[in-house]
Amino acid sequence: MRRTAPEGHGPVRFGPPLPDDGLPVLPELSAVLAAAASRGGHEPVGGGRALREAACGYWDRRGLHCDPDRVAAAHGSPALLLALTAALGGDVLVPRPCAAWWGPYARLLGRPAFHVPTPPESGGVPDPYALLETVRRVRAEGGDPRLLVLSVADDPTATVAPPELLHETVEAAQGEGLHLVSDETWRDTLHDPHDTVLLSPAEMVPDRVTVVTDLAGALLPPGWPAAVARFPAGEDGQGLHARVLDILTALDARVAAPVAAAAGYALGEPEPVTTRVTGAVRLHALLAAEAHTTVVAAGALARPPRSGRHLYVDLAPLRPALTAHGVGDAQELEDFLTERLGMPAPGGHRFGDDLEAPRVRLATGALAGGSDTERAECLTSPTPLELPQVNRALSRLKSVFDDLRDEAQRWEPPR
Numbered sequence: 001m002r003r004t005a006p007e008g009h010g011p012v013r014f015g016p017p018l019p020d021d022g023l024p025v026l027p028e029l030s031a032v033l034a035a036a037a038s039r040g041g042h043e044p045v046g047g048g049r050a051l052r053e054a055a056c057g058y059w060d061r062r063g064l065h066c067d068p069d070r071v072a073a074a075h076g077s078p079a080l081l082l083a084l085t086a087a088l089g090g091d092v093l094v095p096r097p098c099a100a101w102w103g104p105y106a107r108l109l110g111r112p113a114f115h116v117p118t119p120p121e122s123g124g125v126p127d128p129y130a131l132l133e134t135v136r137r138v139r140a141e142g143g144d145p146r147l148l149v150l151s152v153a154d155d156p157t158a159t160v161a162p163p164e165l166l167h168e169t170v171e172a173a174q175g176e177g178l179h180l181v182s183d184e185t186w187r188d189t190l191h192d193p194h195d196t197v198l199l200s201p202a203e204m205v206p207d208r209v210t211v212v213t214d215l216a217g218a219l220l221p222p223g224w225p226a227a228v229a230r231f232p233a234g235e236d237g238q239g240l241h242a243r244v245l246d247i248l249t250a251l252d253a254r255v256a257a258p259v260a261a262a263a264g265y266a267l268g269e270p271e272p273v274t275t276r277v278t279g280a281v282r283l284h285a286l287l288a289a290e291a292h293t294t295v296v297a298a299g300a301l302a303r304p305p306r307s308g309r310h311l312y313v314d315l316a317p318l319r320p321a322l323t324a325h326g327v328g329d330a331q332e333l334e335d336f337l338t339e340r341l342g343m344p345a346p347g348g349h350r351f352g353d354d355l356e357a358p359r360v361r362l363a364t365g366a367l368a369g370g371s372d373t374e375r376a377e378c379l380t381s382p383t384p385l386e387l388p389q390v391n392r393a394l395s396r397l398k399s400v401f402d403d404l405r406d407e408a409q410r411w412e413p414p415r
Contacts, residue, residue, distance in 0.1 A: 015346070015350050016344060016346035017222060018214065019308065019361075019365055022367075022369070022375055023280055024375055026273065027272075028272040028273070029220070032261050032265045033259070035261070036257060036262070037258050039261070043073065044254070045248050046248060048260065049068060051264045053068050054267035054268050055068075055230070056068050059230055061269070066231075067233075070232075070233065071230055072244055072248065073263070074226075074227055074248055075255050075259075076225040077212050079251060079253040080248075081101075081105050082105045082247075083248050084181055084240075085106055085111060087240055087246075088147045088179055088240070091111055091112045091113075092111055092114070092145075092146075092147045093114050093116055093135070093145055093149070093178070094106075094113055094114070094116070095115070095125060095150060096115035096117055096352045096353060097312070097353045097359075098124070098149070098151075098351060098352050099156065100155075102352075114138055114143075115352045121165075121303075122154070122160065122161045123154045123157030123161075124154030124159065125152060125154075125169050126150065128165075128168040128169045131172050131173065145178065146178060147178065147179050148180050149180075149183065150182060150183070151182070151184070151186070152166060152182070152187065152201070153190065153307040153308065154186070155186060155310065155361075157312045158307055159303050159305070160190065160196045162197070163199045166199055170201045170205055170209075173208075174205050180208055180209045181209075181210050182211045185216070185217035186307050186308045188217065188218035188219070188281075189217060189281050189284070189308050191281065191285035191289075191306055192306070195306075196306050202232070207232045207236065210232065210237075210240070211229065212227060212229045215227060215266060219263075219266035219273065220259075220262060220266055224259045226255050226260065226263040228263075231244075283378055283384055287368070287384075287394075289304075292304055295311075295362075295397075297402075298318070298401035299318055300315050301313070301314040301315075302314065309364045309365050311364075312360075313359065317408070318358075318405060320408045321406075322358055322404070330350075330354075330357060331347050333347055333360060334347035334350075334360060337400070341362075341366075342366075345360045345362055346361050348360060362397075366393065367397070368393075369387070374389045378390060
């Protein structure tokens with residue numbers, strides 16, 4: 001079975017980070033960080049009591065009760081996933097496509113990472129029948145699948161998996177004895193919460209799911225790394241929590257004290273934080289919808305974005321134009337579009353898709369302007385798409401994709 005995306009073409013160290021929000025840091029967050037700047041140390045491994053209690057309050061407000069003694073914090077979700085993968089042992093299952101940072105940690109530990117197809121309507125959660133077939137085939141080949149990583153609000157596809165699909169997949173995973181890690185980094189970025197129902201797998205199988213949330217998704221700037229994990233109740237959860245803390249200790253994966261202060265403040269969700277989150281989600285929903293309209297009008301394929309600050313685009317219908325430009329795979333497409341658009345356009349191979357598939361993830365933060373003043377203006381304007389800096393960025397996006405459409409039509413064979 002094919003285990004990972006091709007290596008040697010686009011090294012991991014050049015992989016894409018989480019999509020930035022493109023906005024200035026919230027002043028109240030800066031003030032909290034500055035007030036704690038004289039604290040030169042770190043939090044204890046797994047986070048101090050105050051930070052863990054703030055995380056519990058955050059999850060309690062979302063219907064996921066937890067105990068501070070079943071929470072761990074680290075400097076970013078990659079450290080938590082690495083520790084969880086090492087603690088659980090066995091082989092790892094991930095959706096195709098999936099977040100760029102999921103696969104490398106399994107490979108770092110020498111664990112196979114098997115990609116499972118997702119259904120047409122959404123990404124982030126594997127098709128339940130494909131999951132069962134993959135588990136069967138892995139075991140038939142002598143493998144030992146133990147961990148399934150999924151995300152209901154997904155990077156890279158920006159979709160939200162419907163509850164019925166999630167239920168079937170979680171039920172299939174439970175039947176096969178898999179532990180689930182639910183990456184809920186983007187759960188607070190739903191573009192229309194009234195149109196989209198988001199359920200956590202931890203609500204369905206409380207004793208088999210660990211929830212991981214990177215605060216860079218909605219609450220903190222990406223340069224202030226902090227993430228929290230909620231472990232299941234019961235003896236198994238207690239043992240897993242203890243093993244993860246041992247591994248985090250070995251990695252010295254601790255949160256810097258000033259960042260922990262800002263993280264605790266953000267997790268408490270005071271009014272300035274909730275106002276910023278609401279405004280940022282509104283802005284990126286508008287940008288994503290406009291970008292989606294643009295690429296689809298040019299003939300590319302993309303699921304409508306429902307969350308996050310990105311969209312995932314398949315340029316297969318424009319392949320004749322890409323071939324004319326010497327673009328033959330996702331790495332070459334990444335290079336081509338990054339140069340043409342003047343913004344990052346990581347190829348689908350970084351997210352576990354086939355290298356030959358012409359797919360990219362586009363981030364909306366790059367459409368919000370360059371200077372802090374321009375970006376702040378995007379956040380406060382009632383009509384941000386009409387601002388000159390946003391209009392220029394969107395016009396460039398439209399121009400590049402329209403040119404590809406026109407060239408593809410010229411290269412189409414006569415009927």
